[in-house]
Amino acid sequence: MLPEDDPRSFAHQAKVHCAYCDDAYKQMDSTMDFQVHENALFFPFHRAYLYFFERILCHLLEKPDFAIPFWNWDAPPGMCMPKIYTKPSSSLYDENRDKCHQPPKLLNLNYGGKEVKDPEIVDFNLRWMNDQMSVETAKEFLGKVIKRGNGPENGSGSIETSPHNNIHIWVGDPEATIHGEDMGHFYSAGRDPLFYAHHANVDPSSNNGEDSVSKFDRREVLFGLGGLYGVVTATGSVLAAPLTPDVFNCDMAQTPGGIKNCCPPRIGKIIHFVPPKIQQPYVRRPAAHLMNQTQIEELERGIQKLKQLDEDDPHSFSHQAKIHCAYCDYAYNQLGSITETRFEVHSNALFFPFHRAYLYFFERILRHYIGNPDFAIPFWNWDSPPGMHMPEFYNRPSSSLYDNLRDPRHDPHKLIDLNYNGKTEDHSFDVVDCNLRWMNDRMKVQSPRSFLGRVLKAGETPKPSDMGTIEQSPHNNIHDWVGTKTPHFEDMGSFYSAALDPLFYAHHTNIDRLWNIWKTLDGNPKDHTDPDWLNSSFVFYDENKNAVRIEVSDCLDTEKLGYVYQEVPLPWLLLNKIPSPNPWIRTEEPEPPIINFPQTLNSDITTMVDRPEEAGSGEEVDVVLVLEDVEYDPTTRVHFDVLVNVVDEAQDRCAAFLEFVGSFKNIPHGLHHHDKTSLRFVITEVIQGLGLERDKNLAVKIEPMVGGEGVTLGGIKIQLEPVFVPLSSSFT
């Protein structure tokens, strides 16, 4: 029983693995993390680790010849979890293991998270061992040697990839607070005493290629393997790194409005999400503008009841609003991150599933207080003309749906501008038509990366370029359009306060509906399949005040969650972007000068930017406009537009004009600091649409709308990138 801060304590020994494997150290003289997995440091690091671990045990036991055991999983007598590790009274026991893999359950050396019924599993394991041991080069076996300043990229040797990784996952507990703890994650693996026996077995295999398992002929092994195992390898060959908020350690949220307590009432036990019993027909969420009086009154009554609850009641409206604040303004760290990486659900692929789960529990809580099991929350149908105004019943001052912190100019008479720039109130173009074409532009993207956003790995923080199309616009723009023009744009215009406006829930319900619609569009777009995304999780209080952990994989199908959406027309479906009515004609008007960077965005910037020549290699490439080193303060409201082939003075332009390649909008969040990021805009179609394929350079214009004085732009370039192939993103 050594104190935890004794370097010999078990807690510290376990942390050694965490520190070396979860990026606690940088490489000396480099900004790159030091990592002992996925490269040739794997074997020597673990050997040295076990060497000192063993010496410490010898010392504490006062037995100089004590030796740690190896778990002989490469031979039939060792193909179960060793019994001595499974007695709950023993110091070798660990509660966080897969309960289904207790002895006499046979190990599957290529386990990928799914139980595969195979009566020949022992035979398979032996053949698999032979296959993994009989690779020919040191690189294939030990892994790739990486040079200082580089990160490991898929540099694992054969044994590390499998069975090493698979056994980690096989032992880890899928029911643990974090899916896969302890053995299934780098940060927690060393907490399981079995870890050391597992790695002791990995160790001798590095210098002993000739043992009983080699007796199989390699060709026979290759022919003998079913295709099934190949599939399992693809999903199970890396250790998991899903994102999970550390809800037991909620910090003060860092908001533009100051430090705020957005923490939920103290969370005790967390239970796992169980899908609801489905009643047919499904509950149908209505379009707000089509709700009848009874539905409106029920909604008002439900919100009213939540508003009357005690503030520290997890069902209270105030607490429901704080959920958004806590998850969006850095109240939680990512669990297991020793570098204190914050958990954030915006600007990455957690955006859609987080808000879906949030609304799911919100709706169930409302149902509970309304007393109607069929009650459904409405969606604000802003993607269709009848919904392009604030729903009138949210604007009655006596209603519980009213919020006085809204922009008074944007009352129910005002037509919404889906690409609202924060400045222009009235347009010279047809706003309805422009909104619809813009919706089409946002919805037609096919890859999950473009629509849902990028999947973050544990330890990463999101960048603006990780955002999906809908989140970027119109989602952000509508937040900005509804919020008041106070310093922090409360309520809807700042993440910490957004959910204090009852309209927030109708806004996000429409976003949720659009996710469903996107999945039914042509081109068969699909959700991400990356297990790190699927296993990421959030914690919410349910209608019975249980804290429930729900994983992204639980959120993919709304029918499984018991609801569908009222069907309404999709008038944007067949509309495209259109060329500007007054384009720049190069032969008639002079070129703008080339500008030197960095530049502050005090005013418009127009400059010529060279285009790299396309090598005629036949490989399909995208032309990408990159704004480099964009520096801004995330607590401020920023909006600027990016245009190509435009040189004239600022004009009122519809976002659906081809010349309009995108915008950058920041919704205030977090604490004052300076973020530097680069922004990418794919302009392949714009160039084709405008007939600029042959031009060697392009006129690029940046038009700041709000907050430009706080933005510095480091440079603009155009580069060619291989066309993004959606499927290859899954297992990187």
Ligand SMILES: [Cu+2]
């Ligand atoms: Cu939002």
